[in-house]
Amino acid sequence: MVKNGKYGIMCDKIMQEQYAEQVKYDLETEDEDYYRHTYQEEHRILDMVRLGNVEEAVRLSNEMDFHVTRLAANELTHWRNMLIVGITLCTRAAIEGGVKPYVAYKISDYYIIKGSECREPARILEWRNQAIGELAGKVREVRKKGHTSVHIEQCKDYIEQHYREKIYLDYIAENLGISSCYLSRLFKKETGMCLQDYIIEVRLRRAAHLLVYSEEPIPKIAAYVNFPSQSYFGKMFKEKTGRTPRQYREENKTPEFIEKICRQAIDAGADAVIGHGAHFMIWR
Numbered sequence: 001m002v003k004n005g006k007y008g009i010m011c012d013k014i015m016q017e018q019y020a021e022q023v024k025y026d027l028e029t030e031d032e033d034y035y036r037h038t039y040q041e042e043h044r045i046l047d048m049v050r051l052g053n054v055e056e057a058v059r060l061s062n063e064m065d066f067h068v069t070r071l072a073a074n075e076l077t078h079w080r081n082m083l084i085v086g087i088t089l090c091t092r093a094a095i096e097g098g099v100k101p102y103v104a105y106k107i108s109d110y111y112i113i114k115g116s117e118c119r120e121p122a123r124i125l126e127w128r129n130q131a132i133g134e135l136a137g138k139v140r141e142v143r144k145k146g147h148t149s150v151h152i153e154q155c156k157d158y159i160e161q162h163y164r165e166k167i168y169l170d171y172i173a174e175n176l177g178i179s180s181c182y183l184s185r186l187f188k189k190e191t192g193m194c195l196q197d198y199i200i201e202v203r204l205r206r207a208a209h210l211l212v213y214s215e216e217p218i219p220k221i222a223a224y225v226n227f228p229s230q231s232y233f234g235k236m237f238k239e240k241t242g243r244t245p246r247q248y249r250e251e252n253k254t255p256e257f258i259e260k261i262c263r264q265a266i267d268a269g270a271d272a273v274i275g276h277g278a279h280f281m282i283w284r
Helices: 005-051 054-064 075-096 101-116 121-144 150-162 169-176 180-191 195-213 218-224 230-241 245-252 256-268
Strands: 272-276 279-283
Touching: 005 054, 005 075, 005 121, 005 150, 054 121, 075 101, 075 121, 075 195, 101 121, 150 169, 150 180, 150 195, 169 180, 180 195, 195 218, 195 230, 195 245, 218 230, 218 245, 230 245
Parallel strands: none
Antiparallel strands: 272 279
């Protein structure tokens, strides 16, 4: 059947719109997979900073640089934005790893200012890598001051990386090549607390961070850090902090952190910053 006149034009238009919708869907699907991939990469980098693994934190950051979408049309602005985002997230990871906030922020401010003054992408990334290395190095120093044995450090590392999962004493002990009874006694001796209490403490610490720096509902946070129920999470959280999760969020959630990033971004030449949870989008 030959299409002609208004009917033919209308059919062509419908087909074009359907094709455009299909293309849009395909692109959105690809983007979803893409962002899932970069999200996982980002978390691996932050885990390495929290654990004080300088070499891996820097290596993974370099690998991720060319997997992310552009944060600005202008290339120089893009890399400056990458500098700000990377250092900001790693600063928070270092604080979670035990570095005092004023120490971490001092490092962050210095390297963001130095990197933002550069006009060559390679130099900007050098400053970014130096910042990540120094932040992870500070975490390493804090961890070494604990004077714990290699077995206990490895045990803590496992818990920090797998706190969202079920953690079994027997499994950790087997992988360390020691008995579960010995690991339990050694952990208590060197840390002053039993292994299960330490696991709960790690989960509560991460939950507290999410309460302040994200908008996620409390039940979702409880599930994310692997508490079996919201009521149990609330009970343990109040025992630890003296506040309910809601009270803790209301008392500690302040705009200072976001304002700090906005100020840094504007100083670096970005026109706007949008924050959501642990992620920031900066563009020009």
